[in-house]
Amino acid sequence: MRALLIEMAWTWLRYQPGSALTQWFNQRTQGTGPNRRARRIAIVAVARRLVIALWRYLKHGVIPEGAQMKPL
Numbered sequence: 890m891r892a893l894l895i896e897m898a899w900t901w902l903r904y905q906p907g908s909a910l911t912q913w914f915n916q917r918t919q920g921t922g923p924n925r926r927a928r929r930i931a932i933v934a935v936a937r938r939l940v941i942a943l944w945r946y947l948k949h950g951v952i953p954e955g956a957q958m959k960p961l
Contacts, residue, residue, distance in 0.1 A: 891933075891936075894936040894939075894940060897936065898932050898935040898939050899932065902932075905955070905957060907955050907957065909954040909955045910935055910938055910939060910942065910953065910954075912955070913935070913938075917934075942954075
């Protein structure tokens with residue numbers, strides 16, 4: 890389950906570049922350079938925050954901040 894959530898977080902970063910979560914990740918990992926460990930730790934935090942944001946969307950209809958929704 891954890892691996893799936895982390896993949897979902899990487900996908901979120903790729904397809905939602907203007908979201909608050911992506912901006913948080915970029916600020917958090919800016920300046921780490923080749924330090925891959927810091928990015929791996931931060932992506933777990935993004936995955937956790939993303940699960941919370943998506944739960945709020947399902948439960949209350951609150952769209953995650955900065956997320957771009959495509960029309961159906």
